[in-house]
Amino acid sequence: MAPVLRTRRPRILYLDAYDSFSNNIIAQVEQSIDAEIVKCYIDSDPDAWTVPKAAKAHAATPAAFMDFAKTFDGVIAGPGPGSATCDEDVGWMSVLWKLQNDQMIPVFGICLGFQSMCLAFGASIEKLTEPRHGLVANVLNNGSSIFSGTKQLYATQYHSLHVELQHRIQTKKSVRYPAELWEPTEACPELQPLAWDFGNKRNGAILMAARHITKPFWGVQFHPESVCTNAEGVRIIRNWWSEATSWNSKRDFTTLPSTRMNQSIASEKTSQPKISSTEALAMRLIHGNETPQATVLDVQCTTTGSGRLTVADVVELFDSPRGEAIVLESGLHRDLRPMDAGTGRHSIIGLIIPGETMRLHYYTQKHVMELRDGYDQVVQIWHTQDPWQWVRGVMAHLRNMLGQKPKSTTWAPFWGGFMGYASYEAGLETINVPSKQEVECPDICFAYITRSIVIDHQLKKLYVQSIRCTDDQSWVCESLEKLYDAVGRKSLESTPNTTPLPRSNPFEHQDTTLSTYLASCARSVVRKEDYCASIVSCQNYIADGQSYELCLTNTNEIRARRPRICRLSNPEDNELSWKLYKRLTARNTAPFSAYMRLHNVHILSSSPERYISWDRQQTAQCRPIKGTVSKALGLTAADAHNILSAPKERAENLMIVDLVRHQLHGVYGAGNVHVSQLMQVEEYETVWQLVSVVEGSPSSAASRSLQTPDDSWMDNKDSFSASTSHDGNSEQMLGFDAFSQSLPAGSMTGAPKKRSCELLRDLENGQRRGIYSGVLGYLDIGGGGDFNVIIRTAVKIDAPSSASAVEDVWSIGAGGAVTALSDPQSEYDEMLAKFSSTAAAFEEDSGIEEVEKETDLRGIWSRLMEVEEPDDGEESVLPSAPLLLRTLQDFQAGLLSGVVRTSDGSVRGR
Numbered sequence: 001m002a003p004v005l006r007t008r009r010p011r012i013l014y015l016d017a018y019d020s021f022s023n024n025i026i027a028q029v030e031q032s033i034d035a036e037i038v039k040c041y042i043d044s045d046p047d048a049w050t051v052p053k054a055a056k057a058h059a060a061t062p063a064a065f066m067d068f069a070k071t072f073d074g075v076i077a078g079p080g081p082g083s084a085t086c087d088e089d090v091g092w093m094s095v096l097w098k099l100q101n102d103q104m105i106p107v108f109g110i111c112l113g114f115q116s117m118c119l120a121f122g123a124s125i126e127k128l129t130e131p132r133h134g135l136v137a138n139v140l141n142n143g144s145s146i147f148s149g150t151k152q153l154y155a156t157q158y159h160s161l162h163v164e165l166q167h168r169i170q171t172k173k174s175v176r177y178p179a180e181l182w183e184p185t186e187a188c189p190e191l192q193p194l195a196w197d198f199g200n201k202r203n204g205a206i207l208m209a210a211r212h213i214t215k216p217f218w219g220v221q222f223h224p225e226s227v228c229t230n231a232e233g234v235r236i237i238r239n240w241w242s243e244a245t246s247w248n249s250k251r252d253f254t255t256l257p258s259t260r261m262n263q264s265i266a267s268e269k270t271s272q273p274k275i276s277s278t279e280a281l282a283m284r285l286i287h288g289n290e291t292p293q294a295t296v297l298d299v300q301c302t303t304t305g306s307g308r309l310t311v312a313d314v315v316e317l318f319d320s321p322r323g324e325a326i327v328l329e330s331g332l333h334r335d336l337r338p339m340d341a342g343t344g345r346h347s348i349i350g351l352i353i354p355g356e357t358m359r360l361h362y363y364t365q366k367h368v369m370e371l372r373d374g375y376d377q378v379v380q381i382w383h384t385q386d387p388w389q390w391v392r393g394v395m396a397h398l399r400n401m402l403g404q405k406p407k408s409t410t411w412a413p414f415w416g417g418f419m420g421y422a423s424y425e426a427g428l429e430t431i432n433v434p435s436k437q438e439v440e441c442p443d444i445c446f447a448y449i450t451r452s453i454v455i456d457h458q459l460k461k462l463y464v465q466s467i468r469c470t471d472d473q474s475w476v477c478e479s480l481e482k483l484y485d486a487v488g489r490k491s492l493e494s495t496p497n498t499t500p501l502p503r504s505n506p507f508e509h510q511d512t513t514l515s516t517y518l519a520s521c522a523r524s525v526v527r528k529e530d531y532c533a534s535i536v537s538c539q540n541y542i543a544d545g546q547s548y549e550l551c552l553t554n555t556n557e558i559r560a561r562r563p564r565i566c567r568l569s570n571p572e573d574n575e576l577s578w579k580l581y582k583r584l585t586a587r588n589t590a591p592f593s594a595y596m597r598l599h600n601v602h603i604l605s606s607s608p609e610r611y612i613s614w615d616r617q618q619t620a621q622c623r624p625i626k627g628t629v630s631k632a633l634g635l636t637a638a639d640a641h642n643i644l645s646a647p648k649e650r651a652e653n654l655m656i657v658d659l660v661r662h663q664l665h666g667v668y669g670a671g672n673v674h675v676s677q678l679m680q681v682e683e684y685e686t687v688w689q690l691v692s693v694v695e696g697s698p699s700s701a702a703s704r705s706l707q708t709p710d711d712s713w714m715d716n717k718d719s720f721s722a723s724t725s726h727d728g729n730s731e732q733m734l735g736f737d738a739f740s741q742s743l744p745a746g747s748m749t750g751a752p753k754k755r756s757c758e759l760l761r762d763l764e765n766g767q768r769r770g771i772y773s774g775v776l777g778y779l780d781i782g783g784g785g786d787f788n789v790i791i792r793t794a795v796k797i798d799a800p801s802s803a804s805a806v807e808d809v810w811s812i813g814a815g816g817a818v819t820a821l822s823d824p825q826s827e828y829d830e831m832l833a834k835f836s837s838t839a840a841a842f843e844e845d846s847g848i849e850e851v852e853k854e855t856d857l858r859g860i861w862s863r864l865m866e867v868e869e870p871d872d873g874e875e876s877v878l879p880s881a882p883l884l885l886r887t888l889q890d891f892q893a894g895l896l897s898g899v900v901r902t903s904d905g906s907v908r909g910r
């Protein structure tokens with residue numbers, strides 16, 4: 001019978017073995033060939049997609065899968081954790097190789113898929129001597145079949161296992177004649193080798209690709225889709241497709257694909273909560289009741305210069321340290337320049353209005369969501385399996401209600417909206433890895449922030465903003481006045497040639513409550529043997545092919561005796577946390593610092609890592625970090641660069657870059673994800689880090705729909721879509737979707753994410769990581785958002801009856817990525833270095849250090865003035881360097897002898 005002429009667009013089934021690179025492969029295929037790709041998990045029930053639920057009467061069977069698969073023109077059997085020898089790890093893949101005659105479909109196996117194919121035709125699966133993860137190999141091929149026309153191929157590898165054909169090159173390390181390399185073996189007569197890797201002596205010759213000699217099956221061991229595979233990767237995909245289509249065109253198509261094929265498949269998302277309910281929630285947040293009202297949210301905003309006001313100055317001016325507070329702080333250089341203009345431009349202070357600020361809590365194990373009022377009392381409670389759909393729905397409604405935007409040339413990235421955190425376990429739940437331990441605090445905790453102060457460190461500008469529904473202009477004006485006065489005071493204080501102002505206590509660091517507290521701090525750190533044993537277990541899992549990289553962590557603790565005053569007064573307790581936070585940021589300045597006091601949670605964070613940010617036009621940026629060198633080792637910057645250029649560090653980073661690309665591809669789609677910075681060394685206070693940047697942008701069609709006709713709203717950087725017909729499901733939520741669908745942060749899990757998280761849960765003894773390893777940040781009503789990875793962070797959770805507790809327990813999680821190349825001792829040291837960078841805030845120190853740190857002469861002078869008061873009427877001038885040095889020495893000597901003279905002239909012992 002003559003072949004049937006096909007007029008429809010070809011369809012390819014992608015079998016996903018729960019890998020963290022699948023969407024990269026799909027994106028690469030979509031960009032290379034004209035076909036529709038449908039993704040399905042290796043263990044999904046094909047009937048669930050093709051037959052209405054009610055009609056489904058039987059469990060999924062291989063026959064049902066075959067029926068389903070034959071509606072496609074090709075199948076890609078993807079990579080994944082585990083072994084082809086384990087049925088659960090390959091799922092439906094093993095059925096593919098059994099298809100006969102007219103049932104057969106062209107298949108392309110990648111890594112696990114390739115191993116599964118070879119296993120089916122006689123090969124065995126063995127462990128590599130040295131696992132290869134995130135490493136790039138020069139792949140030798142014979143230029144035939146799927147390698148036709150390829151130039152030199154450099155390809156990323158992610159495998160621990162390999163295919164053993166009993167080939168002479170594998171058993172004897174030699175061949176009798178060159179062509180023998182490409183000949184099938186006796187053990188596997190149907191498999192023709194197509195490519196080899198000879199680059200690793202200890203591993204020997206490793207099969208990199210093969211094809212079935214008669215059936216339409218091809219496979220590669222390497223990853224053509226990795227960002228570090230060269231352009232030949234695409235050529236291989238195209239070659240496979242042309243082999244596949246030519247095979248398809250030769251076979252008899254008497255049975256046209258069934259009608260099922262046009263049905264929409266692969267919607268893995270659960271259905272949206274009813275709009276009316278998220279709308280009701282939005283109303284509650286805004287008005288405190290559910291009655292739908294035609295609400296318009298206006299951004300009332302004024303600006304002023306920030307002068308030398310620090311973030312802490314502003315926070316204190318608004319009395320936040322005594323109550324609940326949210327501060328997202330971009331660390332600055334000592335001269336108040338942003339640490340990084342790209343990532344550290346803004347700091348955001350969300351003001352909690354006592355009695356008014358509404359909050360949303362979610363608890364993973366119970367699947368309970370709570371709406372709480374301004375007194376932190378539950379006003380509504382309900383069950384849900386998908387808290388993010390609620391948050392999404394509410395944000396969509398809030399955005400729709402946005403009326404008047406601030407009239408300002410440069411806009412703050414946050415106008416108002418949710419600020420808070422999500423725990424690691426809240427992330428785990430999204431990938432179906434339940435945690436077993438009881439919760440002590442909300443897993444998702446967001447406050448609906450209506451008043452905020454944003455500081456633009458680059459323009460030295462302050463935004464005072466309110467989105468309260470009632471007219472809040474008078475608060476905005478009062479706050480502006482308050483700030484204006486403070487700016488004036490601060491600049492006078494730091495200008496020595498003006499009349500000195502009344503000064504605050506110069507020995508602030510000698511706060512006795514704080515120093516007694518610090519003196520009582522005792523650290524408990526994981527035992528080295530235990531940590532190293534866990535690292536070895538990680539490496540065993542990796543060697544078995546269960547994971548490519550595991551980010552192992554553990555929780556260390558600092559216990560401190562609670563001052564009596566804190567037991568008596570909550571504001572004092574909060575203030576102590578705030579002081580500790582200030583010590584943390586002074587010792588470990590970081591671009592993504594944060595202070596949060598919410599509900600029963602205290603978070604002091606000095607994170608160097610951005611999880612994801614997205615602007616109002618939905619362009620997203622992730623900045624994964626992998627690769628850490630501690631400065632404590634006394635290494636120079638050049639040493640750090642050398643170490644971080646080593647294959648081990650680059651491999652760690654590459655795996656996460658590919659993982660993040662996968663996450664963004666899942667939302668932004670093919671062609672819209674780019675790596676704008678690959679493995680750059682960045683310097684932080686206590687460590688050097690290897691940082692990459694991956695960006696997702698809405699496709700041009702989507703971004704056109706996001707454009708507002710009113711250009712006056714547009715600023716080059718900060719722009720906003722004024723669409724009002726939004727139903728909460730369109731491209732306008734791309735950033736949010738990427739945020740919620742990429743949890744938990746890949747840099748804290750390793751890859752492949754799901755399997756790695758399951759292994760880590762056991763390796764970490766089932767202990768919750770809690771807030772550490774989670775994310776914190778904001779969701780702006782204008783449509784943007786920004787979240788940090790919660791690392792280098794101390795967390796305290798007040799137990800329900802803790803008011804009178806005599807001990808504070810600060811937990812400081814720390815860890816690092818373990819790969820096959822890791823050295824347990826160095827990993828342990830790295831973990832300790834990360835812990836110490838945070839624990840330093842709890843160390844006692846002499847006041848000298850504080851002074852030594854101050855490099856700004858004017859700053860030192862204003863401090864010194866308080867010791868050696870200039871005579872009244874005498875003009876104070878900036879001292880010459882020798883004089884300054886002498887004064888400083890005297891000052892230090894005073895401190896050392898334990899006797900210092902205070903500004904009022906009295907003498908005080910330390």
Ligand SMILES: C=C(O[C@@H]1C=C(C(=O)O)C=C[C@H]1O)C(=O)O
Nearest residue numbers: 626627628747791814815816817
């Ligand atoms: C696990 C931590 O950090 C993570 C691991 C890193 C690494 O392995 O190099 C670097 C940054 C974070 O993504 C931590 O700080 O505790």
Ligand SMILES: NC(=O)CC[C@H](N)C(=O)O
Nearest residue numbers: 079080111112160161545
């Ligand atoms: N990337 C993969 O598919 C890896 C396959 C298999 N788990 C291995 O380690 O060899």
